[in-house]
Amino acid sequence: MTPRAGPNLALRPMLPDDIPLLAEIFRASVEELAVEDYSDGQIEAWTETANDLDAFGKRLSGQLTLIATHDGAPVGFASLKGADVIDMLYVHPAAVGQGAATTLIDALEKLAAARGAKKLTVEASDTAHDFFRRRGYTAKSRNTVLRGDEWLANTTMEKSFGGDAAAAGATLQ
Template identity: 75%
Template structure:
């Protein structure tokens, strides 16, 4: 199916979605991060979904949105608290076709409606260009320990609206 004929839709996460979201997470990391991380780093990263109950609780405790295609989930994003993007993963077969953009656009609108002035994300090396293209700027470089592996990422930020008494330029 060509990208032009695809129509993505949004919906909130349901408890029954967790196993498929764990698979989307694993597939996304394994295929889309392969150029930026070693095999050992990728294996350590995807272990976050090994305990599906904990993975599901993490998503259920946040505002989690799904992108669907013909009713089937192809990606998801989650908002931790009022202003932190915790997760954004799209199945490799749906990558670069608009699902991620739709998810982030919706999350930004919801966060702003809830009073957030900015959003932050710890973007993987593989996701930095995606976020940069949407107006996020790098703030700090980080290393995160996953199992016995160190993974690099970058804290990025996007101003959604100016704090009271200031103007955006």
Template identity: 85%
Template sequence: MAPANQNFALRPMLPADIPLLAEIFRASVEELAVEDYSDAQIEAWVEAADDEEAFGKRLSDQLTLLATMDGAPVGFASLKGSDVIDMLYVHPAAAGQGAAKLLVDALEKLAGARGAKKLTVEASDTAHDFFRRRGYTAKSRNTVLRGDEWLANTTMEKSFGDETAEPGATLQ
């Protein structure tokens, strides 16, 4: 695994970023999900970015942050409402260097500031271990239809500030 890159920064999404974010989305799915999904599933998944206007509206309707490296966007994440991570994608060239961690750290802080007691994500099989390592627990296994293809994912959840936990106890 590559060492964490200290040149990452965060900024909000701008409308002009949408074409590049669609490309990051496509590259991320096409290159990082190949071990977990079939070619047909990947093709159906990336079609979500074919309509850039709809893709951009989805991101614009949410709180969307970009991770940049030396000023160039390399990943993005979006918070739907106050308690759902809707999208998290990092360009394969920046994968494993800390961009996803930076994005999710920020969304967790923002969710907490918005009063969320927990954060939920429908994690792809590719992202499952990333979220598990961050303290998210699996709640249900799902299948979602994309085009003519069924894709599996897992609803995962992380609770914040659980006052019922005993001091020193770890939340499972």
């Protein structure tokens, strides 16, 4: 059974005042959830991308960014770049397993379909790979990304939309 948003889990658009908290969620997620997949140096290099709050905020503000809240408090976020690229998906470790990531991706998939996307692409970290695979994303290529002095591996994954996803997205227009 796939977790779904309950009465205490909700989505809302990102606001400029959310940027510092989203940077904290990003850092906590990487530092605590990626330890089995990446070295300490890789994690440090990855989390440093949130140290420049202006750049981090500009990146999220330039995309459709949704925040998952639990009892009104932000617990995760995801962003859609253009119509068809999931750029970021991060959930605070304390909220993992409560449906936030699923709720965020469900929403982005519907919004992407409503924007006319025929597929969604994500560069999934090794930590997130299985989450996306279970949702029907297939691996297309293996990548290495330079962050600071560290190389990080990820996998480009895609999910094509069938008639049902496109029809569901069309109702959002």
